[in-house]
Amino acid sequence: MKRSLLAILNGILLYLPFSSYNLWFLIFPGIFMLLRRPNQMHYLLTGFTFFFLSLRCVNIASIEYGDINPFLAYTLFALFCLFLTIYQMNLPLYMWKKMGGRLWLLPVLYTLFEVARSYVPYGGFPWLIVGETSVNFPAVKYSLRFLTVYGGSLLIWYITYLAFKRRFLALLALLSFSFLLGLSAKQQILKALEDAKILKVALLQTAVPQQDKLSDKKFREYTDEMLSMVSQAVKEKPDLVVLPESAFAFFFSDEFDRGRQELFELSYQAPILVGLVDIREGLKPYNSAYLVADGQLVGYYDKIRLLPIGEYMPFPFGFLKDVFSAISGLDYVPGTQKRPIVYKNIQVATPICFEIAYWDLVKELSKKANLVAVLTNDGWFNHSDCSYQHFMWAKVRAIENGKFILWVNNSGDTAVINPFGEVVKKMPYMKRGILIEYVRLLP
Template structure:
């Protein structure tokens, strides 16, 4: 009895750890397979929810930087909010998947489809969706299998990794094993493995590393600008075709680009400048800020893109908080 309890604890801790490491900067992507394999052995809603909560909480704990270090939120409050967000995501991804799987009598061949369905759902709802930590993201680093992404994107990637993880469990059933292999082979005709020749493009990436506390103080941020220009002058001596700058890179908003961003416009005469700027627009009589990226060339904004998936508690406060 005691041995089974230790075994359960080991499972509840090892699976979240492998999930975390697979998505972490350590890039141990291959750990997603044993994580899914072990998860599929568990027949407990409480176990799935616990693993889901720990997996999301460990991977999203970095949000505390925006909340505590830069937002001044009381740490226990910040950690509680991250825990609540992790719980909601665990209910969506792990809880809903398991409940449907249990209803379908734990059919292993259906589990990957249920998981991907939950991924799609949480990518859309609530608050515009939260498509982070999708299992298929790990397929990018898999030799050869990464080409599956060209056939169906990240969700096909999730489906592929799930079936690969389940293959050892299906070895005792020839029919189910054959079905799983057939499903894995179906996307092959639609994959694109061709390497196309593209003309070389010389780019420069500028990261001035402005401290966040400086960005929050307008006068100090403006005083930081000469250092920006020094870096840009050095970079443009190398004659890049495109220069990339970070998000919210300057103290002025996009609305003041032509009045306060003259130096930046001058640089756009020498190279295409891609930079992040806060853009304040008036919608319905109210000012609404957007975290946007702008493409500037020859003193003109030729394109822009608004960030759609915002960071909860960092870039927006979800209802009802």
Template sequence: MRNYVYALLLGSIFPLGFAPFDLYPITLISISLFIFLLDKKNNSNHYLLGFFYGLGLWSVGISWVYVSIHYHGDISIIMSLLITFLFAAFLSLYFSALTFLYSFFKTNDTHVNYIVLFPILWVSIEIVRSHLFTGFPWLIVGSSLSGTSLGGWTPILGSYGSSLIILMSAGCLTSIMNQRKRLEFYSTLLFLLFLISSFSLNKYNWTSEDEELNTFLYQPNLSLRDKWSINGFNKTKKLIEQAVAISKQGDLIVFPETAIILDKTEIAPWIKEINFKLIQKEASLISGIIAKDSTNEYLIERYNRFQGFGILNSHYDKVHLVPFGEYVPLRDYLGGVMDVLGINMISTLPGESINSLKAGNIRVSPSICYEIAFNNLIRKTAKTSNLIITISNDTWFGRSFGPEQHLEIAQTRALEHQKVLLRATNSGVSAIIGRKGEVLKRQGIFEQKELKGKIYLYEGNTPFSIVGNSIIYIIILLTYMYLFYIKRTNVHKY
């Protein structure tokens, strides 16, 4: 029982390596001690140790879910805590799978177990978690180094590859703790190699500066109730008009997700006027907008759109939607029930394609909210773009860890492609992120301000931009082939 408590505590300190704390050595220590705990001789139920480690990790790491459910879902404290706990418990099953597989593939060589087997299994589970049930790529280990001087492997191997490097480093520390002289020497050497290579590679520039651009990010800071009202829209409309009026030649203005809550057809004269003024200045404005597709008595279908105005007059419709948040799974089967009950349904439709926005020398890789967490989705447009822009509305998560963690994920995408990333949100955290994942400028949470900045468009690609996750997939595949070979050889020996 005591070991389960240790696992719970080790899991609970894991998120301290991520935003808003950024104590990334603690994540390394958490993983290293957990590997050490797994290898204790009296531990037979590895899957339970994994579950409790995951429960500690997710209970702290996604505590922002409670804020969203209780304060904005108008659900009681008890029910909100229960739902958050159940979600954390569900995610903990991934760690149960991790530790079960570890006990299955475990070899007689502790060096291999710590530095190869455990890291490969962890990264495999991260990848599965990022895709299964629409995916939840949150608290990916590699993201903890974004914006630090040790993020050098991320532009080469991506966030999963960085996870592997960190996990192998943790395995080295575990080997050192085992106090076997031969292992201590090689593990220390390997750990230093990972450290020095990460630091050295971070200095290398895969992309090159091109054109300079003046940018203005607007954070309206409207409450959720106000945001979806006509009064709220009028406030945003006034901000947009002011932004366009003071803009100069070639400026880029960015407003957050669904800043414009009306369809373009409903405000056509105003849109025409805004476009005209921007084109005269050869300027651009990007804003989230609602685009209606069809309407009947009980069902409203719409797109969550990333809309460009002025010379950047094109759009992108969000393709990776949040289940239950933006659409109801099995809607075709539930629609009849909703009709009988007289319940209106608002459903967001997925975009038909993943496309960039282009105007002159500007080529924008767009994403909306949660999409920024999916590295392969962003790569599809980032590799042909010279600027990444993500718009979001994190008001749902209040002053919890959520907005800061979301920002850190955006930093990882900037680092993977070594291109500037602009992040505009309704209530924070809006930021200008440099190509090394560092935050150049930012706005605080629940502040109504504009964020001005001069940025560079960057040309060229990182290795990750070109090949994506292919390298890490090949490494994982070859490792599994080796592990199965070892397993089979050991079986035939006896």
């Protein structure tokens, strides 16, 4: 019983840094306990507690908005947590013991499995990565520019390992190295900011309740109100107006829709970046970002990394469409073009929703961009840990790519994040309104 309680406590300590409480410093005692008790049962119970507490908010989407029976939803969720636990906790530990059980090797194996989990299976699940929490570390966080989030995981593990082994000189050397690395990254950004062009942006937090977005009839009733917000925004004479993912009920290609026509008319006053669903090539749905200006389409981006079950049903789980009406329908089609949308001096990368969690995709999209705009809708999860975890990724990506990030969310918190991972300005959760701010275009 004592060992079980310690494992549960360990899982709670790992969860709290990823919770909305933002107790990031508890990641160190959490990993310390993993180093102290490297056995399969401890890792199994610790991992299950960690994943269950951190991800229980996904049941909001399945139960509250998906109408799935709570007992069935939590049963499937528990199986998912068990899979993640074995994948991320028990497999690295098994390999570690097979490779001789040297403690210094455990951080490497854990991080390698974080990388693997980010891509396999079904496009991966790059969530709850230890290195994310380093975005809260004073000064050291800037080193993510060079280390990336996975290097941040190694850094946290080895800081804890050296403290566990009481190798304080080596610990001091590691902290000094990461501090100097972060200082160098910060100086690079400060230098780039000196000559960067200023851009005035207007971000719209539409705050449409998720239950209304799921009803086409109710969602369409918000069209006039949303267009009125756009009209108000363009009067501020911004260089760019940005709306969230699936901001309107109409399809982009529906040229006869009155709402679409009015949106194009408003684009004569300011360029508008908007997330919309579209149906092309027969009955193939796409989740996309469109930039319209001067009454015409400038460019678009189709979401590439689709969310399994949420946006498509992977093989061999197609039968679930017949079981759950909430996930029936056509699968979305993934995009293929990793490119920013270009308009005059603006090259804007537009990862959509969950895509912000993919290090390589955001890096590729941002390479030729000078601004990143993330269009999302976290209304599926209400004001929960899932929304907080999603927002934390935007801070990580801002530092890694050295660019301003516009976080444009239907529900909140819509925000501007600078290249140092700092929130410059944001709106409260589910407050409908317009955020006006100045950003800089960084190469």
